[in-house]
Amino acid sequence: MNKLKLNYTSLSFLPILVCIPLGYQLINNIHFGGFKLFQEFLISAFNPKIDNEIIITVIKRLNETILIGFFSWLVSIIFGAIFGIFSSNIFYKIFNIPSFIYVIIRFFLTIIRSIHEVVWGIILMQIYGINFSIGIIAICIPYIAVNTKVFAEQLETIDYKSFESINQINAPKFSSLLTLIWNPIINTFKNFGLYRLECSIRSAVILGLFGIGGIGTSIFLSFQTLNFRELWTYLWSLAILIILSGLIFKKIKFNTTNKILSIFFIVVFFLTILFSFSYFLYFIFNNNFENFNSVSSLFKSSLDLGLFDFLKLILETIILSLLSTGIAISLPPLVIGIFNNNSFKIFIKIFAFLLRLIPTPVILLTLLTFNNPSLSLAALTLGLHNAGITSKLLFTNLDIQDKRNYIAMKSLGIPKKTSWLLGLFSQQAKSYLAYCAYRSDIIIRETAIVGVIGSVGLGWQLQESLSSFAWQEVAIVLIAYSSIAIVGELINGKIKNSLT
Amino acid sequence: MNNTVLELENISYKYKNDLILNKINLKINSGEKIALLGKSGSGKTTLISVLNGTIKPTQGEVKLFNKSFEELDRKQKSKITTIWQDLRLIEDLSAEQNVNCGLLAENNFYFAFKNLLNISSFKKAHKYMKLCRLHNFIYDKKIRKLSGGQKQRVAIARSLIQESNILLADEPFNNLDPKLITTIKNLLLENVDKNKTKKSPKTVLVALHRLDLLNDFDKVIGIRDGKIFFNIKRNNLKKIHLEKIY
Ligand SMILES: Nc1ncnc2c1ncn2[C@@H]1O[C@H](COP(=O)(O)OP(=O)(O)OP(=O)(O)O)[C@@H](O)[C@H]1O
Numbered sequence: 001m002n003k004l005k006l007n008y009t010s011l012s013f014l015p016i017l018v019c020i021p022l023g024y025q026l027i028n029n030i031h032f033g034g035f036k037l038f039q040e041f042l043i044s045a046f047n048p049k050i051d052n053e054i055i056i057t058v059i060k061r062l063n064e065t066i067l068i069g070f071f072s073w074l075v076s077i078i079f080g081a082i083f084g085i086f087s088s089n090i091f092y093k094i095f096n097i098p099s100f101i102y103v104i105i106r107f108f109l110t111i112i113r114s115i116h117e118v119v120w121g122i123i124l125m126q127i128y129g130i131n132f133s134i135g136i137i138a139i140c141i142p143y144i145a146v147n148t149k150v151f152a153e154q155l156e157t158i159d160y161k162s163f164e165s166i167n168q169i170n171a172p173k174f175s176s177l178l179t180l181i182w183n184p185i186i187n188t189f190k191n192f193g194l195y196r197l198e199c200s201i202r203s204a205v206i207l208g209l210f211g212i213g214g215i216g217t218s219i220f221l222s223f224q225t226l227n228f229r230e231l232w233t234y235l236w237s238l239a240i241l242i243i244l245s246g247l248i249f250k251k252i253k254f255n256t257t258n259k260i261l262s263i264f265f266i267v268v269f270f271l272t273i274l275f276s277f278s279y280f281l282y283f284i285f286n287n288n289f290e291n292f293n294s295v296s297s298l299f300k301s302s303l304d305l306g307l308f309d310f311l312k313l314i315l316e317t318i319i320l321s322l323l324s325t326g327i328a329i330s331l332p333p334l335v336i337g338i339f340n341n342n343s344f345k346i347f348i349k350i351f352a353f354l355l356r357l358i359p360t361p362v363i364l365l366t367l368l369t370f371n372n373p374s375l376s377l378a379a380l381t382l383g384l385h386n387a388g389i390t391s392k393l394l395f396t397n398l399d400i401q402d403k404r405n406y407i408a409m410k411s412l413g414i415p416k417k418t419s420w421l422l423g424l425f426s427q428q429a430k431s432y433l434a435y436c437a438y439r440s441d442i443i444i445r446e447t448a449i450v451g452v453i454g455s456v457g458l459g460w461q462l463q464e465s466l467s468s469f470a471w472q473e474v475a476i477v478l479i480a481y482s483s484i485a486i487v488g489e490l491i492n493g494k495i496k497n498s499l500t
Numbered sequence: 501m502n503n504t505v506l507e508l509e510n511i512s513y514k515y516k517n518d519l520i521l522n523k524i525n526l527k528i529n530s531g532e533k534i535a536l537l538g539k540s541g542s543g544k545t546t547l548i549s550v551l552n553g554t555i556k557p558t559q560g561e562v563k564l565f566n567k568s569f570e571e572l573d574r575k576q577k578s579k580i581t582t583i584w585q586d587l588r589l590i591e592d593l594s595a596e597q598n599v600n601c602g603l604l605a606e607n608n609f610y611f612a613f614k615n616l617l618n619i620s621s622f623k624k625a626h627k628y629m630k631l632c633r634l635h636n637f638i639y640d641k642k643i644r645k646l647s648g649g650q651k652q653r654v655a656i657a658r659s660l661i662q663e664s665n666i667l668l669a670d671e672p673f674n675n676l677d678p679k680l681i682t683t684i685k686n687l688l689l690e691n692v693d694k695n696k697t698k699k700s701p702k703t704v705l706v707a708l709h710r711l712d713l714l715n716d717f718d719k720v721i722g723i724r725d726g727k728i729f730f731n732i733k734r735n736n737l738k739k740i741h742l743e744k745i746y
């Protein structure tokens with residue numbers, strides 16, 4: 001053990017080195033002005049405000065959040081499945097359609113996916129004004145693209161031989177297609193679709209922070225007025241909602257042989273499509289595009305943004321992503337490995353839960369109470385939030401893993417931490433890193449949220465350009481954003497392939 | 501009776517640098533019962549895939565009813581049915597749903613939809629499953645929960661329910677006990693009676709390893725290294741023929 005070997009285990013820990021530059025900048029930016037506020041924030045967690053009035057508000061706001069979350073989930077899962085079919089290669093094989101169309105569709109979806117729902121939300125709010133349905137649309141745009149990708153990927157797993165055998169029956173093409181995709185679609189919905197509901201509720205909360213409404217808006221307002229006890233009432237009620245919905249979905253078992261249930265699903269399916277289309281048409285014809293006067297403004301407005309500034313922003317965004325990813329990868333195994341006993345474990349789990357629960361903008365605002373805004377602070381925020389997510393996965397996988405090696409090593413007298421590392425974690429490291437590669441795709445997109453609030457990178461520039469209606473700048477920032485996200489996704493794809 | 505239904509003209513199939521089928525010429529006439537012999541890896545499965553149009557040969561032409569596959573419409577192409585060596589059932593569907601898949605060609609999209617929702621009629625499927633000695637309690641079981649022999653018979657039922665005039669079967673007797681083999685063999689070779697009025701001749705080609713089952717066939721084709729070594733009447737089959745291919 002006297003030579004550091006580069007393997008999956010050490011690769012999971014090495015990224016923690018990002019803490020050196022990060023810590024340096026954070027220490028330089030420390031201020032003690034907000035220490036009391038921070039203290040109050042922490043204490044309020046144990047003493048949330050509970051009275052009749054706030055309970056009524058909570059229920060009302062949660063209702064709004066659930067509505068936004070639920071409808072955006074429903075629409076995005078259904079259209080995700082439909083577009084997923086049209087962008088899967090089984091469709092092109094059955095109908096003999098040239099595959100370049102499929103490449104074009106995929107590329108288009110990648111671009112849409114690369115822009116975070118908050119960014120879509122901010123843009124749409126600027127064009128249409130604040131509006132309940134903007135929240136749904138903003139979530140639906142990237143979510144449909146993400147769901148499409150997942151459904152299409154699941155459809156790629158259809159065995160080529162069963163395709164050949166169904167094809168040889170020479171049935172009408174749509175019959176063959178439906179028969180082949182039926183089970184993959186239903187399984188994807190069961191395994192992935194329900195989890196997406198939680199995601200869209202979280203997204204609805206974050207959009208709320210930017211003014212869409214619902215519990216997110218209440219969280220933001222209570223933070224702004226430094227009403228921490230109220231803030232924690234909202235946060236805890238959100239926690240209850242997320243835990244409850246998780247429990248309910250674990251209980252629900254989909255029985256596809258139940259005829260009444262199947263018919264119910266089909267009715268919901270078609271009603272959603274019908275409703276979405278009519279709403280879409282209504283939306284297009286009934287809105288005066290107040291601020292977005294004409295597309296020509298894209299080409300007219302003068303560009304304030306110099307090339308140098310622009311490159312700097314791109315660089316900032318990339319560094320922000322890298323630093324956050326480093327924390328999200330290495331912090332969980334490090335903390336779990338060092339504090340490897342049962343009481344600490346519970347503490348870590350609660351802490352990780354809080355990091356997942358509290359929306360990143362609120363974490364950032366809290367940290368701002370004792371640190372000046374900087375790139376490192378934004379990175380720390382994003383890193384911590386995502387570490388909450390990666391640690392949940394790590395915990396789950398460690399819990400279900402075969403522990404015989406670990407126990408055997410401990411009984412040989414090898415120190416507990418070393419046995420944990422070599423007997424337990426080392427077997428997880430590869431799949432953990434593969435998941436982190438996937439996670440970093442998301443981190444790149446989320447840089448937009450902390451960027452807007454922490455005044456770093458392209459996110460901040462986007463906000464600036466939008467509020468001065470400089471549509472040309474907005475377009476450029478968006479292009480830059482999606483280029484970074486696409487390049488990041490390509491790199492991560494390579495990493496993932498080498499890991500699986 | 502000598503009208504040709506399937507014809508291979510100078511067929512070769514290359515996979516990367518391996519010549520898997522080598523200049524095959526073959527005429528299959530209506531009503532013929534053909535046994536296809538050859539040792540493992542000789543190209544039987546590949547030949548069957550070429551015959552049913554799943555694999556496009558690198559060279560040569562396949563003709564069904566004197567036309568190439570491109571010229572035929574869907575209904576005509578569906579006159580061929582295949583029992584695959586590796587079965588190729590849909591694992592997540594039930595046995596009866598899989599058998600019903602055989603009916604997709606003669607029904608519309610709505611039938612496919614009802615089949616997946618489990619609300620279509622399974623009467624015909626059950627009839628064919630019974631013929632294959634499959635019992636009630638496996639009708640609605642998922643394929644992945646069936647035994648090897650049960651899966652084999654589901655695949656056979658899916659093929660028979662199509663009531664096609666041309667049946668290609670790739671080692672259909674795998675996993676079956678002696679009694680079932682006799683039953684299934686009779687089912688495969690039996691003429692179809694689709695119109696209920698007249699027995700239409702059924703053309704059958706079966707790839708098999710069991711030499712004791714050859715008695716019911718009219719013709720025997722021997723294949724080795726992707727080449728046809730003999731194509732003769734069963735009565736003329738001699739020991740030297742078999743020595744050539746095994
Ligand atoms: N998908 C494939 N890719 C590459 N080579 C293949 C493929 N399928 C078959 N082959 C090769 O083609 C040759 C013939 O295979 P085929 O499956 O037709 O033999 P077979 O006579 O059916 O054998 P068996 O009696 O074992 O089923 C073999 O050498 C095999 O390795």
Ligand SMILES: [Mg+2]
Pocket residue numbers: 544545546585670
């Ligand atoms: Mg074979």
